[in-house]
Amino acid sequence: MPARKLLLLPGDGIGPEAMAEVRKLIAAMDSHLQAGFDVEYGLVGGAAYDAHGQAISEEDMGKALDADAVLFGAVGGPKWDGVPYEVRPEAGLLRLRKDLGLFANLRPAICYPALAASSSLKPELVEGLDILILRELTGGVYFGEPKTITDLGNGQKRAVDTQVYDTYEIERIARAAFELARTRSGRVCSMEKRNVMKSGVLWHEVVAQTHRDGYTDVQLDHMLADAGGMQLVRNPKQFDVIVTDNLFGDMLSDVAAMLTGSLGMLPSASLGAPDEQTGKRRALYEPVHGSAPDIAGQGIANPLAMIASFAMCLRYSFNMIAEADRLEAAIAAVLDQGYRTRDIMSAGMTEVGTATMGDAVVQKFLDLAA
């Protein structure tokens, strides 16, 4: 069996702390299950800027292009507030997404039964929640040109960001949404703002056409994205797959995080198009949260979003479905046993740090494999 090539980019803040728990899992899978991971490491974000003045080096970009999958922690933090915009930590992540062609960002929001009481919403609204936000990841306002701040010379400045979407970008993410919906409960809700944005008009038109052209077995609804945000907290279980653009997807998935109990619970997979010859797709797996500078270095971060991102990696990059199922079951089991990091702590539970939570998941994963 060829080695499974993984590149680990822990990044900044709580990124390395969460990644340390995934490293334990990789080691356990190698020694107990002969998983055969070939692991390389690299620097990204502020860590890369400190080392060589760039948010990711050419060498590490090369490793990412060469890997079967990239595991990414988080980047950013106040230490790098003053660095030039082009080399700010977040630019490393944006470059990885763009250069690896990772247009489809899967952000599942699942409320584990044990955490229904940790959500900021009433337990009955979130109990059993299992939705998937599919965010377009390589287009839209995060990448559109021009992107400038101009001095108008009268004491005023003008900032411009540009939202750009071409038909093919909308069509391929719509297809991905319909395909994913077929493996779930068969419903897609597309969100845009066609009432005020031209890109919203095109988004709506292309999603509807793609649906008519081959996916009429899937139920398609459209919603304006602001109303979608409201519906997400009013009655989240009405949704199955939500497909939306880069900016709305970023915001709506942070909102969805709180339905699950904490931003520390939400994993993600960013996937490219399948290679025409091999069928393999480039992929990067990362928690939805950032580097959490307010809690970094204290050993209290929740590693479950990072661990669940690794479960998505097993599922989507290595076709290790049984192992992915087992890892997700291990996460549910440790929550059932009452293990809680501070962000999901509630009365009567046991507060543990990042490492203890990671150890508990590894042990449960191995127990379930036995």
Ligand SMILES: NC(=O)C1=CN([C@@H]2O[C@H](COP(=O)(O)OP(=O)(O)OC[C@H]3O[C@@H](n4cnc5c(N)ncnc54)[C@H](O)[C@@H]3O)[C@@H](O)[C@H]2O)C=CC1
């Ligand atoms: N993918 C990435 O690398 C991302 C990076 N960022 C960057 O991270 C930095 C901080 O951004 P924020 O707006 O503070 O967002 P954040 O996601 O880092 O933190 C928001 C809040 O959630 C909490 N939190 C996040 N993850 C947690 C975890 N695993 N366990 C427990 N609590 C957790 C934090 O303590 C904080 O109170 C910024 O530089 C931002 O640009 C933000 C989002 C994504």
Ligand SMILES: CC(C)CC(=O)C(=O)O
């Ligand atoms: C480039 C990232 C920091 C933007 C973000 O918040 C995200 O992708 O979730």
Ligand SMILES: [Mg+2]
């Ligand atoms: Mg975000």
